[in-house]
Amino acid sequence: MDAREILARLRVGEPLTPDHYRWFAQGLADGTVSDAQAGAFAMAICKSPIGPDARVSLTHAMRDTGQVLSWDVDGPVLDKHSTGGVGDVVSLPLAPALAACGAYVPMLSGRGLGHTGGTLDKMEAIPGYRAIIGNEELARVVREVGCAIVGASGEIAPADKRLYAVRDVTSTVESVDLITASILSKKLSEGLEGLVLDVKTGSGAFMATPEDALALAQSLVDTAQGAGCRCTALLTDMNQPLASTAGNALEVIEAMEILTGSGGSARLRQVTLSLGGELLALGGLAENAAEGERKINAALTSGAAAEIFGRMVAALGGPRDFVSLWRDRLPAAPVMVEIAPRTSGYVVAIDTRAVGEVVVHLGGGRLVQTDAVDPAVGLSDLAALGDRVDDQRPLARIHARTEDEARRAAEALHAAYRLSDAPVTVPDLIHERIG
Structure with a gap:
């Protein structure tokens, strides 16, 4: 068995056996499989989904390339x-x-x-x-x-x-x-x-x-x-x-x-x-x-x-x-600024991904993998869907290292919130249960 055989089966749509998945996973772990072959494997599965039984085989194979913890405790893990x-x-x-x-x-x-x-x-x-x-x-x-x-x-x-x-x-x-x-x-x-x-x-x-x-x-x-x-x-x-x-x-x-x-x-x-x-x-x-x-x-x-x-x-x-x-043990940012809305109204939509990006660009996340994270920066008192915001109830409080970073964060935060004169129905917190 080798990587080329496995990739050839995937290319023509033939299902892989549990042994195929075990071999390929071990090859990923020990370097037998090259980056090019790993990329071809991922692309083949991305283009042609493998189905539930094969997902179990792939999961087991990847899990078993490392240590599986065992427990001697008096309660469920x-x-x-x-x-x-x-x-x-x-x-x-x-x-x-x-x-x-x-x-x-x-x-x-x-x-x-x-x-x-x-x-x-x-x-x-x-x-x-x-x-x-x-x-x-x-x-x-x-x-x-x-x-x-x-x-x-x-x-x-x-x-x-x-x-x-x-x-x-x-x-x-x-x-x-x-x-x-x-x-x-x-x-x-x-x-x-x-x-x-x-x-x-x-x-x-x-x-x-x-x-x-x-x-x-x-x-x-x-x-x-x-x-x-x-x-x-x-x-x-x-x-x-x-x-x-x-x-x-x-x-x-x-x-x-x-x-x-x-x-x-x-x-x-x-x-x-x-x-x-x-x-x-x-x-x-x-x-x-x-x-x-x-x-x-x-x-x-x-x-x-x-x-x-x-x-x-x-x-x-x-x-x-x-x-x-x-409260005394956690780091705090030197600049804290409340951000009032440009007009008063009810919060009817939030671009939540954009809110997360505000934190990243303040230094609270990584733009590249090697970036250091600043634990002190971020946002607090975020207005929620349905809240009425005005001069007395801001959109958020920004925690930043500098005034310039706080200003840039404020611009992005304004763009992430959409307001209306009429309130909105807030989505259910839990949409569905599976299992």
């Missing part, structure tokens, strides 16, 4: 994955809330991608926090604390790392088959018993239309279940930022407000509860999702989730007093 959005900081309150309810959560997360924020970048806004650790330390922290929010080590699905880099330069990122295998090869390497997927749709989502988001959600759920992992997905709205903030330290602040009961967006809290309820039901820690939501809510309101979050931060190098002094 659970996790969630989001397809990415603006102001999506759900992972921070969700992981410790699940742990407070008896789950173990090895939450392998990523960095910012395009206009969307990355969970690892948010965690690294906490001084001293180590987001990249080895699998042995990950297992130790999860056993001792109940959760760890960290990045995947090089031992996790190395074939995916190689194929992802090739997809990025061959315009094959959008393939549902390849997206599914990429996400799940890493998530299933965690040794999960249950997985919930937060698939975003709307102006700030990668899958902007409900049809595309539903297709991806169905593919992910079917493939995860076909691979032996209990899984459900929620289609959630990204026609506006999920939180009232966008930017790394600012989103950590909002997550801490949720964890400590001192504030936070109602939308952010509801998605946290909904995803957590699904996971507790999948893991057998709740009779159903509604009971699971009540348990997650209790973990948040009682302070149990905040206590576990503080233990996790300390275990991974952050301040031991973070939960009590988080």
Whole structure:
């Protein structure tokens, strides 16, 4: 068996066997497969989708090129994955809330991608926090604390790392088959018993239309279940930022407000509860999702989730007093400017992708892969759909390094908001459940 044989089968539309996928994935991981052959493989799958059974084979093959974690713990091992959005900081309150309810959560997360924020970048806004650790330390922290929010080590699905880099330069990122295998090869390497997927749709989502988001959600759920992992997905709205903030330290602040009961967006809290309820039901820690939501809510309101979050931060190098002094421990930008609307009115539409790009251009994301991220910059007090804005209620507060950067951000933010004299019907936060 060799790469040419596999590519020839794909070229003429012949299905590949599980052995073909295993050989090719191993070749990606060990370098037997060249970049040109990897690109041809990705393009062939992008042009001719491979179907549900083959997605399971490809996912298993990519997962098995690295280490698959195993656990000796007294509760279910659970996790969630989001397809990415603006102001999506759900992972921070969700992981410790699940742990407070008896789950173990090895939450392998990523960095910012395009206009969307990355969970690892948010965690690294906490001084001293180590987001990249080895699998042995990950297992130790999860056993001792109940959760760890960290990045995947090089031992996790190395074939995916190689194929992802090739997809990025061959315009094959959008393939549902390849997206599914990429996400799940890493998530299933965690040794999960249950997985919930937060698939975003709307102006700030990668899958902007409900049809595309539903297709991806169905593919992910079917493939995860076909691979032996209990899984459900929620289609959630990204026609506006999920939180009232966008930017790394600012989103950590909002997550801490949720964890400590001192504030936070109602939308952010509801998605946290909904995803957590699904996971507790999948893991057998709740009779159903509604009971699971009540348990997650209790973990948040009682302070149990905040206590576990503080233990996790300390275990991974952050301040031991973070939960009590988080406002003093996070970086702040030197320039803060409130942006009033040019005319008063109701917010009827938001270009959420553009809002995310404002944060990126302030320095809160990456224009190229090597860019350093400024954790302090971003947006807070973002006006939501249906809000009436005027001189007393601004569009947002900009946190920037310089006055010039704040002015440029204000221009882009004005363009991202559309106002009207009449109020608008706000889209449902959760569009659909799959699984």
